[in-house]
Amino acid sequence: MKLKVNRLGLKYGKDVIFNNLSFELNEGEILAFKGLNGSGKSSLCSCLTGLFEEDFAKDNIRGEILYDNINLNNMSIAEKCNAFGLIFQNPDDQLFSPLVIEELAFAPENLNVPREEIQRRIDLALKTCKIEHLKNAKINTLSGGEKQLVAIASILTMQPQILIADEITSRIDKEKIDDIRQILIDFARSGKSVIMISHNENDLKIASRVIVLERGKNYAN
Amino acid sequence: MKKRIDPRVKLLFIILLTTLAVLAKDVIYMSIILVVGIVINLCLKTDILYAIKRLRHFLSILIFIAIVQSLSIKGGRVLIPIGNTALLSTKGLQFSLEFLLRMSIIVVSGLIATSTDGREMIDGLLKLHMPYELAFMTSISLRFIPVFSEEFKTRLNAISMRGIDIKKLSLPKKIRVYAYLISPTISGCIMRSEVLAKSMQVRGFRAHPKRTMLRELKMGILDYTLVLISLLIAAAFLAGMYKHGILVTF
Numbered sequence: 001m002k003l004k005v006n007r008l009g010l011k012y013g014k015d016v017i018f019n020n021l022s023f024e025l026n027e028g029e030i031l032a033f034k035g036l037n038g039s040g041k042s043s044l045c046s047c048l049t050g051l052f053e054e055d056f057a058k059d060n061i062r063g064e065i066l067y068d069n070i071n072l073n074n075m076s077i078a079e080k081c082n083a084f085g086l087i088f089q090n091p092d093d094q095l096f097s098p099l100v101i102e103e104l105a106f107a108p109e110n111l112n113v114p115r116e117e118i119q120r121r122i123d124l125a126l127k128t129c130k131i132e133h134l135k136n137a138k139i140n141t142l143s144g145g146e147k148q149l150v151a152i153a154s155i156l157t158m159q160p161q162i163l164i165a166d167e168i169t170s171r172i173d174k175e176k177i178d179d180i181r182q183i184l185i186d187f188a189r190s191g192k193s194v195i196m197i198s199h200n201e202n203d204l205k206i207a208s209r210v211i212v213l214e215r216g217k218n219y220a221n
Numbered sequence: 222m223k224k225r226i227d228p229r230v231k232l233l234f235i236i237l238l239t240t241l242a243v244l245a246k247d248v249i250y251m252s253i254i255l256v257v258g259i260v261i262n263l264c265l266k267t268d269i270l271y272a273i274k275r276l277r278h279f280l281s282i283l284i285f286i287a288i289v290q291s292l293s294i295k296g297g298r299v300l301i302p303i304g305n306t307a308l309l310s311t312k313g314l315q316f317s318l319e320f321l322l323r324m325s326i327i328v329v330s331g332l333i334a335t336s337t338d339g340r341e342m343i344d345g346l347l348k349l350h351m352p353y354e355l356a357f358m359t360s361i362s363l364r365f366i367p368v369f370s371e372e373f374k375t376r377l378n379a380i381s382m383r384g385i386d387i388k389k390l391s392l393p394k395k396i397r398v399y400a401y402l403i404s405p406t407i408s409g410c411i412m413r414s415e416v417l418a419k420s421m422q423v424r425g426f427r428a429h430p431k432r433t434m435l436r437e438l439k440m441g442i443l444d445y446t447l448v449l450i451s452l453l454i455a456a457a458f459l460a461g462m463y464k465h466g467i468l469v470t471f
């Protein structure tokens with residue numbers, strides 16, 4: 001079992017988003033979450049990547065998240081990055097480098113990956129996302145779809161064990177959506193796992209399981 | 222790939238030009254320094270005209286200040302008399318020209334930084350042993366200047382759409398509207414910066430005290446030559462200004 005989530009609960013102050021949510025994720029698996037806007041899908045992604053401040057978490061987050069039997073709270077930044085790679089719902093929120101190549105290098109640079117290896121990962125990620133031609137492009141000149149692909153590639157270069165994709169097909173042209181799904185399928189086939197957030201029925205077909213999120217729901221039973 | 226000038230050399234240009242601009246106190250010397258700054262920009266192919274367009278409001282404020290200075294500082298020969306008093310005198314003219322030249326040199330030397338690609342400047346600062354957190358913070362805070370004006374404009378637009386024509390308001394009312402917009406603008410910026418922090422956090426920013434640099438910076442012969450030449454020229458300028466007694470003294 002790669003990931004085990006036990007009775008996870010989240011609220012913003014008095015506003016309960018979900019409660020007692022439990023699930024497991026194995027190697028090679030694609031697990032999907034769907035739900036209406038505001039049902040707490042992006043918030044769940046933030047929980048899984050430990051994005052909430054400690055003070056906030058103490059009062060508002062319940063339950064535990066175990067990766068390889070280690071509690072998320074006891075993992076270092078580098079260990080979390082090795083475990084989880086989150087692709088943001090909106091690439092404009094995620095991308096902040098002037099150049100595509102800098103965005104792709106950012107994670108492995110932080111994780112002290114050797115230079116040659118970073119170069120290799122960048123080329124691989126560009127190839128996987130079919131955006132080799134954008135390697136030296138400026139990010140602010142890209143289209144929305146291209147930015148989404150760069151955002152995906154910038155997480156792939158980190159080589160996480162679990163890829164969390166928050167509605168990443170919503171901005172992509174129809175012709176390219178299949179490519180994105182293939183990226184997720186290939187990622188899972190390589191023995192890693194995917195958590196996919198999506199409304200799109202065709203996206204959900206590639207998932208081995210779908211969990212429906214409802215705002216404020218208690219999943220205890 | 223063609224040989225690029227090392228960002229550290231560009232940093233040196235910027236530092237030397239601004240230092241000279243602050244220390245000089247002579248219209249001719251300063252004009253020469255300004256020309257040198259412009260020539261460097263031309264060689265580096267920065268977009269001077271575009272920058273002037275972007276900075277036009279700032280530049281017009283500078284010119285306004287210069288005009289006020291030239292009219293309010295008296296002394297030397299009278300150039301334009303009104304009645305018994307001087308409207309414009311040589312001292313006022315000299316003072317405002319020096320002010321304009323000094324600011325122009327600083328703007329022009331800042332432009333040199335725009336000739337670097339992406340985060341090259343950060344890499345240069347890192348190579349000069351600046352801690353990477355600080356280098357990133359500097360560059361990201363610079364990135365937030367356009368974000369701030371973007372957020373402000375969005376809110377100004379929202380107000381115009383409610384039928385308020387900002388341009389037609391009287392000055393006190395205008396100020397009230399702007400003041401009213403400041404706090405949502407700031408909270409918008411804070412939200413954007415929190416999202417940005419999350420994006421950096423999930424990709425391991427500050428995971429280790431040191432980080433790899435993908436871009437390898439190496440000073441070439443051209444770079445070292447440029448350092449030597451620019452240091453020599455700057456020294457010559459300083460010596461010349463010292464000899465003529467036109468160095469600013471503190």
Ligand SMILES: Nc1ncnc2c1ncn2[C@@H]1O[C@H](COP(=O)(O)OP(=O)(O)O)[C@@H](O)[C@H]1O
Pocket residue numbers: 012017035036037038039040041042043044
């Ligand atoms: N930082 C926050 N503080 C307070 N409320 C929030 C915060 N983030 C999200 N929410 C609220 O939580 C609910 C779930 O949001 P989100 O997780 O983004 O949903 P989804 O991704 O499913 O559309 C929304 O109603 C949103 O307004």
Ligand SMILES: [Mg+2]
Pocket residue numbers: 041042043089166
């Ligand atoms: Mg969402």
